[in-house]
Amino acid sequence: MSVAARSWASLRRNALPIYAGFAVAYMLIPIVVIAVFSFGDTPKDKLTFGLDDGFTLEYWRTIFSNTQLNEAFTTSLRLAALSTVISTAIGTLMAIALVRHKFVGRRAANLLIVIPMATPEVVIGAALLSMFIYYTFALGFTTLLIAHVMFSISFVVVVVRSRLIGFDRHLEEAAADLGATPLATFRTVTLPLLAPGVVAAALLAFALSIDDFVISNFNSGTTVTFPLYVYGVSLRGIPVQVNALATLLFVVAVICVALVLWQQRRAERLAAVRPEREPAAPIPAPPAQATT
Amino acid sequence: MTSLRQRLVPYWLLGPGLLWLVVFFVVPMYFMGELALRSGSLTTGFTFDWAWSNFPDSLSGHSEQVVRSFVYAGTATVLSLLIAYPLAYAIAFRAGRFKPLLLFAVIAPFFTTYLIRTIAWKTILSDDSPLVSVLQTLALIPEDGRVLATSGAVIAGLTYNFLPFMILPLYANLERLDLRLVEAAKDLYSSSRQAFLRVTLPLTMPGIVAGVLLTFIPAFGDYVNAQLLGGTGQAMVGNVIQSLYLNQRDYPEAAALSFLMMALILAVVVVYIRFAGTGAFMGDEDEETSR
Numbered sequence: 001m002s003v004a005a006r007s008w009a010s011l012r013r014n015a016l017p018i019y020a021g022f023a024v025a026y027m028l029i030p031i032v033v034i035a036v037f038s039f040g041d042t043p044k045d046k047l048t049f050g051l052d053d054g055f056t057l058e059y060w061r062t063i064f065s066n067t068q069l070n071e072a073f074t075t076s077l078r079l080a081a082l083s084t085v086i087s088t089a090i091g092t093l094m095a096i097a098l099v100r101h102k103f104v105g106r107r108a109a110n111l112l113i114v115i116p117m118a119t120p121e122v123v124i125g126a127a128l129l130s131m132f133i134y135y136t137f138a139l140g141f142t143t144l145l146i147a148h149v150m151f152s153i154s155f156v157v158v159v160v161r162s163r164l165i166g167f168d169r170h171l172e173e174a175a176a177d178l179g180a181t182p183l184a185t186f187r188t189v190t191l192p193l194l195a196p197g198v199v200a201a202a203l204l205a206f207a208l209s210i211d212d213f214v215i216s217n218f219n220s221g222t223t224v225t226f227p228l229y230v231y232g233v234s235l236r237g238i239p240v241q242v243n244a245l246a247t248l249l250f251v252v253a254v255i256c257v258a259l260v261l262w263q264q265r266r267a268e269r270l271a272a273v274r275p276e277r278e279p280a281a282p283i284p285a286p287p288a289q290a291t292t
Numbered sequence: 293m294t295s296l297r298q299r300l301v302p303y304w305l306l307g308p309g310l311l312w313l314v315v316f317f318v319v320p321m322y323f324m325g326e327l328a329l330r331s332g333s334l335t336t337g338f339t340f341d342w343a344w345s346n347f348p349d350s351l352s353g354h355s356e357q358v359v360r361s362f363v364y365a366g367t368a369t370v371l372s373l374l375i376a377y378p379l380a381y382a383i384a385f386r387a388g389r390f391k392p393l394l395l396f397a398v399i400a401p402f403f404t405t406y407l408i409r410t411i412a413w414k415t416i417l418s419d420d421s422p423l424v425s426v427l428q429t430l431a432l433i434p435e436d437g438r439v440l441a442t443s444g445a446v447i448a449g450l451t452y453n454f455l456p457f458m459i460l461p462l463y464a465n466l467e468r469l470d471l472r473l474v475e476a477a478k479d480l481y482s483s484s485r486q487a488f489l490r491v492t493l494p495l496t497m498p499g500i501v502a503g504v505l506l507t508f509i510p511a512f513g514d515y516v517n518a519q520l521l522g523g524t525g526q527a528m529v530g531n532v533i534q535s536l537y538l539n540q541r542d543y544p545e546a547a548a549l550s551f552l553m554m555a556l557i558l559a560v561v562v563v564y565i566r567f568a569g570t571g572a573f574m575g576d577e578d579e580e581t582s583r
Binding site for chain 2: 017019026027037096113116119120124126131147153210212231247253254
């Protein structure tokens with residue numbers, strides 16, 4: 001076999017991993033670009049940035065020195081925190097109702113939860129704005145909060161529900177059999193087992209809120225969030241601190257997700273102490289040996 | 293025992309959330325419809341007079357952008373599927389110990405702000421970027437050709453931004469695929485290609501349907517990519533709606549166009565689901581379509 005034919009054969013054999021590698025690179029390029037450019041020594045008036053002018057830690061050192069950016073970022077954090085608390089609380093209750101109870105209107109409730117996720121953001125933003133215009137409701141932090149809770153709820157429900165479906169109800173029955181009141185059962189059994197799902201949902205809600213631009217753009221009034229600030233300055237040229245801040249956010253998010261995953265694994269290990277999970281003994285052990 | 297109280301429990305649990313969704317999602321849709329039937333101008337005020345003509349007017353005035361949205365979102369969806377299917381397949385069956393790392397790479401874009409990622413693409417595709425000069429050297433684009441402010445740039449941005457929504461449902465579906473069925477097909481003398489077309493592909497249809505919908509819908513409504521990566525000739529419906537609402541303040545026309553867009557998308561979804569024959573997106577199994 002010639003060299004060309006052999007390399008062609010090996011290329012064909014490895015076509016899938018090579019292709020996957022390119023796809024992954026495509027997904028990661030912008031993230032790498034953002035992180036690299038946060039170290040680029042760029043003149044302030046330049047529209048694009050790069051490493052042509054050398055490497056600097058200047059923008060990481062002055063990451064919180066831009067007052068407008070700080071203000072926008074604080075607003076975003078406050079908004080995301082509030083919206084996360086509200087949507088996670090409301091959404092968790094809904095998920096419990098949908099998984100644990102059979103009731104009239106369950107399908108309709110499911111539909112109402114799915115449709116907002118299938119609606120383009122522009123339409124959600126425009127519809128909310130239409131209502132606020134009708135009631136001449138002042139746009140600002142409150143309208144942003146209303147909107148953010150609204151689009152987060154569906155995602156919270158979906159995440160918590162998927163966790164609840166894989167939940168072993170025997171544990172709760174056992175607690176009740178051992179004399180726990182429903183409230184005590186909920187507090188000491190249900191909640192700890194549910195916690196990883198709820199935390200994952202809260203993280204998602206937080207990420208959705210802090211990332212949202214389209215719906216916020218319609219309902220912000222004069223309030224400026226982090227994405228709105230970035231959009232506002234993007235036409236003139238973005239302060240490099242934005243890249244540093246975005247990189248910082250990325251790192252924090254990765255750490256949070258890693259912690260949640262670790263916590264989830266641990267919870268699964270704890271919850272895995274189920275009789276049916278153990279390999280069934282082929283022959284019942286004689287009673288004499290069972291006491292060991 | 294207290295059966296009425298027991299039966300009311302789910303409604304109490306659902307109450308706050310459903311109320312929020314009804315008041316801030318369903319009711320606003322009503323007001324958008326109401327606004328769409330008004331006429332007048334910003335200075336004289338808009339009065340409600342069943343102005344049905346707003347609907348055909350808004351569509352005929354912006355048919356170019358509507359068609360463009362379909363083309364861009366459609367192309368981006370097809371490209372996403374072509375990129376995502378082999379990738380999801382590789383992650384599900386070939387990744388080995390790299391699986392968690394690859395899955396992380398897929399969701400990593402979610403950890404950086406959508407807007408900043410798109411701006412990063414703007415930098416990558418800008419006229420003096422290395423990528424563009426490579427493309428020029430390879431004569432893939434003309435010597436003085438640009439990438440930014442072309443349809444290609446907008447489609448690439450849309451594909452990039454909504455790719456995870458295609459990969460994740462496909463991966464979830466592929467991972468549960470019973471490989472013994474593929475083996476059985478091969479035992480029964482089917483070629484690799486036949487086994488894929490007759491076994492793997494039909495079994496992963498629900499994932500494809502979910503992925504296509506989750507990619508097409510947000511791509512169709514998006515205006516950030518067209519705004520940042522496109523030029524004046526790349527505006528999509530989203531750009532028109534945004535500009536009518538926030539700059540020109542022609543609320544009735546903007547509302548009418550949003551309403552039509554929603555209706556168009558619902559129609560596409562219904563037809564598509566009928567055609568593809570799965571209820572995975574709307575039914576009780578929708579957790580697998582989530583991110």
